[in-house]
Amino acid sequence: MITNLLSAGDLDRTDAIRILDTAEELLGVASRPIKKLPTLRGRTVVNLFFEDSTRTRISFEAAAKRLSADVINFSAKGSSVSKGESLKDTALTLQAMGADAVIIRHHSSGAPHRLAQAKWTKGAVINAGDGTHEHPTQALLDAFTMRRHLGAVGGDLAGKNVTIVGDVLHSRVVRSNVLLLHTLGAHVTIVAPPTLLPVGIDHWPVETSYDLDASLEKADAVMMLRVQAERMNASYFPSAREYSRRYGLDTARLSRLPDHAIVMHPGPMNRGMEITADVADHVRSVIVEQVTNGVAVRMAVLYLLLGGAAGESAEEEDSTDKDRV
Amino acid sequence: MVAPSDAPDAGMAHPTARTVLDEQDISRALTRITHEILERNRDSAGLVLLGIPTRGVHLARRIAQRMSEVEDREISAGALDITMYRDDLRLKPARALEHTEIPDDIDGKVVVLIDDVLFSGRTIRAALDALGELGRPTAVQLAVLIDRGHRELPIRADFVGKNLPTSLAEKVKVRLTESDGADSVSIAGGS
Numbered sequence: 001m002i003t004n005l006l007s008a009g010d011l012d013r014t015d016a017i018r019i020l021d022t023a024e025e026l027l028g029v030a031s032r033p034i035k036k037l038p039t040l041r042g043r044t045v046v047n048l049f050f051e052d053s054t055r056t057r058i059s060f061e062a063a064a065k066r067l068s069a070d071v072i073n074f075s076a077k078g079s080s081v082s083k084g085e086s087l088k089d090t091a092l093t094l095q096a097m098g099a100d101a102v103i104i105r106h107h108s109s110g111a112p113h114r115l116a117q118a119k120w121t122k123g124a125v126i127n128a129g130d131g132t133h134e135h136p137t138q139a140l141l142d143a144f145t146m147r148r149h150l151g152a153v154g155g156d157l158a159g160k161n162v163t164i165v166g167d168v169l170h171s172r173v174v175r176s177n178v179l180l181l182h183t184l185g186a187h188v189t190i191v192a193p194p195t196l197l198p199v200g201i202d203h204w205p206v207e208t209s210y211d212l213d214a215s216l217e218k219a220d221a222v223m224m225l226r227v228q229a230e231r232m233n234a235s236y237f238p239s240a241r242e243y244s245r246r247y248g249l250d251t252a253r254l255s256r257l258p259d260h261a262i263v264m265h266p267g268p269m270n271r272g273m274e275i276t277a278d279v280a281d282h283v284r285s286v287i288v289e290q291v292t293n294g295v296a297v298r299m300a301v302l303y304l305l306l307g308g309a310a311g312e313s314a315e316e317e318d319s320t321d322k323d324r325v
Numbered sequence: 326m327v328a329p330s331d332a333p334d335a336g337m338a339h340p341t342a343r344t345v346l347d348e349q350d351i352s353r354a355l356t357r358i359t360h361e362i363l364e365r366n367r368d369s370a371g372l373v374l375l376g377i378p379t380r381g382v383h384l385a386r387r388i389a390q391r392m393s394e395v396e397d398r399e400i401s402a403g404a405l406d407i408t409m410y411r412d413d414l415r416l417k418p419a420r421a422l423e424h425t426e427i428p429d430d431i432d433g434k435v436v437v438l439i440d441d442v443l444f445s446g447r448t449i450r451a452a453l454d455a456l457g458e459l460g461r462p463t464a465v466q467l468a469v470l471i472d473r474g475h476r477e478l479p480i481r482a483d484f485v486g487k488n489l490p491t492s493l494a495e496k497v498k499v500r501l502t503e504s505d506g507a508d509s510v511s512i513a514g515g516s
Contacts, residue, residue, distance in 0.1 A: 021422075033460065038410060
C-alpha cells in the first residue's frame with residue numbers, strides 16, 4: 001500500500017480494489033447506532049484547505065471523526081496565509097504540532113506533491129484536489145458508486161462504459177477518474193466542446209467526442225462535470241444556453257440512456273446548466289448517494305494509510321496468529 | 326518455557342504437524358456445543374450467533390444449522406469483524422477488513438460469540454468492544470472449538486470443543502472445509 005495519496009495514478013488495481021472493498025465494509029458504520037470506530041484514536045488529521053470546499057472538507061472531517069481521529073480544520077481565510085505565509089511554513093507549523101495526516105486542497109496544481117516530496121511533514125499527505133490537476137478520493141468514491149450500481153461489488157469495472165461530459169479542461173475530477181477507471185478496466189468516453197478539451201488529451205486512455213447524443217446509448221454511467229466559470233478567463237462557448245442545449249443532460253437525453261445507467265455529478269451542480277433540475281433529482285441520479293459513499297471511501301483511505309504500521313502490506317495470517325499480539 | 330505435553334512427538338526437532346481432531350471429532354464437538362448452548366439458554370428465540378471471521382463464521386454457520394435442526398426452525402448466524410477494534414493495529418500494516426453481518430438487533434438478546442481458537446483472549450476483548458457499539462445484549466457468551474490456554478486477559482470460554490494444552494512454541498492450525506478444503510485441527514512445531 002502507498003504511503004500518500006497524491007494521484008489516482010499511484011494506485012494499482014490491487015490497491016484500488018482494496019480501498020473500495022474496505023469502504024464497502026465501512027459503509028455499514030453509517031447505519032449503526034454508534035457511528036464510531038476506535039481505530040485512529042489519538043491520531044491527528046489536519047484538513048489543510050487553501051480553497052473553498054463544502055463536501056470534501058466535511059466528508060474528510062466526518063470520515064476522520066468516525067475513526068476517532070482528532071481533526072484540526074485549517075482554511076486559508078482567517079489564517080496566516082492571508083498575511084503571506086508560505087506553504088512550507090504552514091506545513092512546518094503543522095508538523096511541529098504533530099499531524100499524522102495532512103489532507104490538502106490547494107488552488108495550485110502539484111501543491112500536495114511538493115508537500116509530500118519536500119518532506120515538510122512526516123505525516124501521510126492526501127490530495128483533496130489541487131488546481132486543475134487531480135482529486136483522487138473523488139475518483140475513488142465515483143468508482144465505488146459505479147461498482148455498487150453496476151453489479152461489480154468486489155471486483156473491478158472491466159467492460160463498463162463511462163461517459164464523462166463537460167468542462168474537462170478545468171476539471172481535476174476527470175483527470176483522477178480517467179486514471180482510476182483505466183486501472184479498473186472501464187472504457188471512458190469524454191464528451192466536451194473542443195474549447196474545453198485540454199491539450200494532450202489524445203494521450204489519455206479515452207475516446208473523445210464532441211457529440212453528446214451519439215455517446216448516450218451505450219453508457220453504463222454518465223458523469224456530468226461542473227462548468228467552472230470561476231476558472232474561465234476566456235469565452236469557451238458562446239452562451240450558457242447554447243452549452244446547456246448541446247452538452248446539458250435533460251430529461252429527453254436521460255430517457256435515451258440504457259435502463260440500468262446512472263447519472264453522476266461530483267458537485268456542486270449548476271442546475272439548468274450542465275444538468276437540469278429534473279435530472280438531478282431523478283431516481284436514476286446517484287448524486288446524493290455519491291456524498292454518502294464519499295465518507296466511507298475517505299474512511300477507507302484514512303484507515304489504510306494511518307491504521308497500521310508503515311511498511312509492506314500485511315501477509316496472510318493463519319488462525320493461530322490471529323489471537324497473538 | 327515449555328508446557329507439559331503428553332504427546333511423544335511434540336519434542337521432535339523437525340516441526341511435523343499432528344492431527345488432534347479429525348472431521349468426525351469436530352462434528353461431534355460442534356453438536357455438543359450446540360446442545361450446551363440450547364441447554365444453558367433454554368430456548369433459541371433470544372439467541373444471536375456471531376462468528377468471528379474467518380473460521381469462526383464457518384463454525385457459527387454450522388452451529389446455526391445444527392440448532393435449526395434441533396429447534397425445527399430457521400436460525401441464522403452472523404459475522405462480527407473485529408479488525409478495527411484490535412489492540413495491535415499499529416504493530417502491523419493495515420489489514421483488509423472482513424465482512425460484518427448482524428442478522429438481528431442485539432439489544433436484549435443473548436449473543437454467543439463463536440471463534441475457532443481461544444488463545445490470548447485479545448480477539449474476544451476486541452469483539453466485546455465491537456459488540457458494545459452495536460447494542461446492549463443481555464449477556465454475551467463465548468463458544469470456541471479449541472481452547473489452547475496462555476490467556477493474557479481475564480476471559481474464559483463458556484463452551485469449549487476441546488481443551489488443548491500447548492506450549493507457546495507450538496502452532497494450532499484449524500482447517501475447515503469452507504476455507505481450507507478439509508476439516509482438521511493439528512498442532513505443529515514445539516520445542
